[in-house]
Amino acid sequence: MDNYDYDVIVVGSGMSGGWAAKEFTEKGFKVLILDRGLPIEHGDYKTENVAKWDMEFRGQHDREEAKREQNFQRTSYLYDDYTKHHFINDRENPYYSEEGRQFDWFRPSMVSGKSLIWGRQSYRWGEIDFKANKKDGYGCDWPIRYKDLEPWYDYVETFAGISGDNNDDVEILPNSKFQPPFVMNIVEREIKNRVESKFPGRNIICARVAHLTKPTEEQMELGRGQCQTRNECGRGCSFGAYFSSINATLPAAERTGNMTLRANALVQEVIYDPQTKKASGVRVTDIKTNENFTLTARVIFMCASSMSTVQILQNSRSETYNTGIGNTSGVLGHYIMDHLKGVEAKGTMPGYLEHYYKGRRPGGIYVPRYRNVNKQDTDFLRGYGFQGGASRSGWNDAIKREGIGADFKNANRQPGAWTFSLGMRGEGLPYFDNHMKLSETKTDKWGFPIAIMSTSWKENEWKIFEDARNTAVEMLEAAGLQNVVGINKPAPVGNSNHEMGGARMGLDPRTSYLNRWNQNHEVSNLFVTDGAAFASGACQNPSLTYMAVTARAADYAISQLKAGIL
Template identity: 55%
Template sequence: MALNEDFDVIVVGSGMSGGYAAKEFCEKGMKTLVLERGKMTEHSVDYVGENQNPWDMKHRDRVDPKLIDAEYPVQSTCYAFRESTRGFFINDKENPYSVEDGKTFAWLRGDQVGGKSLMWARQSYRWSDLDFGANKADGYGTDWPIRYADVAPWYDYVEKFIGISGSAEGLPQLPDSVFQPPMAMTCVEEDAKAKIEAAFPERNLIHGRAAHLTKPTNEQSSLGRGSCQYRNQCERGCSFGAYFSSVSATLPAAKNTGNMTLMSDMLVERILYDVETGKATGVRTINRKTKESKDFTAKVIFLCASTLGTVQIMLNSTSEHFANGFANSSGTLGQYLMDHHTRIGAQGNYPGFEDKYFAGRRPNGIYIPRFSNLGNETDAEFTRGYGYQGGSNRASWTRALGGKGFGEELKKELHQPADNWTFRLQGFGEMLPRAENRVTLHPTKMDNCGIPQIHVDVSLADNERKMRIAMKRDAVAMLEAAGCTDIQAFEEEPVPGHCIHEMGGARMGIDPETSVLNGFNQCHDVPNVFATDGSAFASEACQNPSLTFMALTARAVDYAAAKMKEGNLV
């Protein structure tokens, strides 16, 4: 589309939420402008690390330590950061941010069309009324203005399009999705499942629920997507389109309508506001390459720039009417930032099954849903709960990397798998929403486009620390029940941001005096502006949030489009 078009909608961001917003608006006939601060990325064409063997790469899929220190000190702490994926990560030196003295925060970011949907771990779990009702039940945070029944049909809708592999379990705390066939467990995982569930009947070891196609539908195939090939190179990009990303699925669907204009390297500086109408008129952008400023106008704006990205834009959109940030009459903008706390659990050797191995490199594992504080506890040690991700492994030739040995004897040994299987459980715990965990704009530090840097002040509290004691203890107990030997509990510093599940900052709520958004992700103060990424969340459950991002986005688009047709948002 030509840039002189009169746009109906501006979508800021092209990742998990932005891609879905673009698809939905375009399919409803809306002329949609998608603005992405990162570089252009084309499906398949720009997956430079795909199919590369370690020995074919200059640094054997590792990144030069000098380059890490100079340009990627934060991004390099991500599990997916390697030579083959470095181009997907933002350059820390060129994109600084500020953290409160004495605290740490890892802002892990994508730097391209598609955002983090190209590098995510693809774990996809619904939330339940246990999650949406948690704030009201225990008094932390503000009550969500929605419940599971409001989101359930949108979960269905999104899952049918993106494709989720998994198994139906009938667990009230983890509602089932619309599933494609699950990725099979290993023999060790099946054995562990039987033993753990026998020892702890309230705990369930289930298939990981992942956004990988195992039996593509006609709709998915029509977009050029195919079945997972079990390569486990997902963070490099997948030309098969086997895992969901906006680059392989939602953006192509939007493009097919002819209603989308997509612009990369366009940083949104602020939202433009008309005090006479009480509505936003568009956005002001800065071209990252030329530093040229340009305004774009539209009837409706959807902020999908990631949790911190959206909050930064809103905080920077000050005016006489909104002196403390856009749509911030409540004063809560930037507050209640959350991230899951992880890097804790246990691992051990799994005896037996020495005559068994596995085929392929399954990009998935097992999941143990939350089992604490489900409503029948009489003396809870902490509030809310946690789940576990993990699985079994039997090391191959890669166990020799960095080790000793050489020659024919070593080669002969490495033709066989390791002597034993291992089993690992890693916990993911919920952080309570607290006003003191917040994001502001730094008063003096700017980025290279002249926009104030975000300043993050977030830390764990006593509830999370108490929860972590139980997370480690329960992981050990389950491995013991499974019969593991040489069990080792592990715990690393829980740096907020490392889980890459940031939520909060522009939370939804019933009361405009205590929240930024209503139950349709719509700003209380400005009816034609919506935020549908993680910034909208009033709490964070313990499940991975991306599936809920997309479900709430599709729901909000449906609402906004209906209001536009009624003339209420124009």
């Protein structure tokens, strides 16, 4: 290894970092993976299998404690007494948003990052997504196309395990390498038939989720097993049934003997060496011991999660690069994106009361984007999709139910009517104006400058919200649902947990931070392969694409290392 501590340093051990670690170690390279989260081992899930009656507040979190310690994280849909320890402490890890430009930033507390608590919905991005910026002029053109990623989608899906339906035939949403789908229930099938016959071009398909339904030999060798449909994923899953770095990529890297993982390791900056014009390593603070140290490597992979990656890079200042390493273009920290969320529609399906189900599926249905696909058919750019499903309510209905006594108790044994709901995820355009910077005066207790976020939705996004609400209601009504309600409560940028951008890929070094291999245009051994690298956001959940992009970039870096170029 010459004078380096490691061949590769990977910053972040989550969705992207796990893949980088796996790819490099399996090819024989010595990898150090650093994560600012607390250490955790697969299976070390303290609330898993704990029944509600054994939780102090039956699963509800202590509101006073949450306000004090996790005042923002507590607003996550996933946050409760079972999952709270998987979220970061806001008091110790503050960030700011500029007045009127709120950015919601959900952050994990553990090694494996958000891959421990993610939503697990997994959809490829298609040709239309990688061509979008070029077509309408927002953002810079992606330096890659679908065909560049296609084999890498195949590769990561086969390892990770994605359930879905091979019969899907949606032009803009390529199928993955699927394991069998979680089936639609009868109400979903009926709604699918009605919507698809009344709205040509709109499809309702099985949700595609990163859950094992028919584990492969490779997955079983890693100790992973079939999904048991408990739907308690955010607590951690000893079955390793949903993909997480903690149960899949990190164990794969570990068994090579080439991985060193260090938890509690807050990377503060990437160090630039003006002699070699490369990154020489990273400066790290151990958040438990406050020890500061520097580690060196031939290649640095930034996989710290989009905003944290940008925060570290902006803090990597030198005489050469006074706004962040490799940032001659000036785009570092700009073009931050997220998915539009907060529009929902729901309604009641009459009948089907003799039908029920067993098990708690990790996903129901998905409605792929249908706006502006083959032609511009709205007054806004790009589009949106919906996640949703049909189910019957349970005992919670009793809270509002009238009555007392045996009749009341018996009524509570009956499930409610079938309800069907849709929740939109829309594409936010990349804007220079949506940005982050570092506080010049304030740091956290480890001396790391606090991030100041500044983001807002603009005209195109407001039109998408409105249209999504209207078409969701229109579909539910056409499907014969009753009491249809449309909810239009747009969430702030960041709220969908799909934050992207800030260090975008592009063809032109003057307007982008990374090249087509996720490699900095100037500092050739510095790679960014998490969501920060993305030039646009599509409307599909991004994690699967983080995986594919990371595996592809690692493969390139490996070829460069072997050729002696890096």
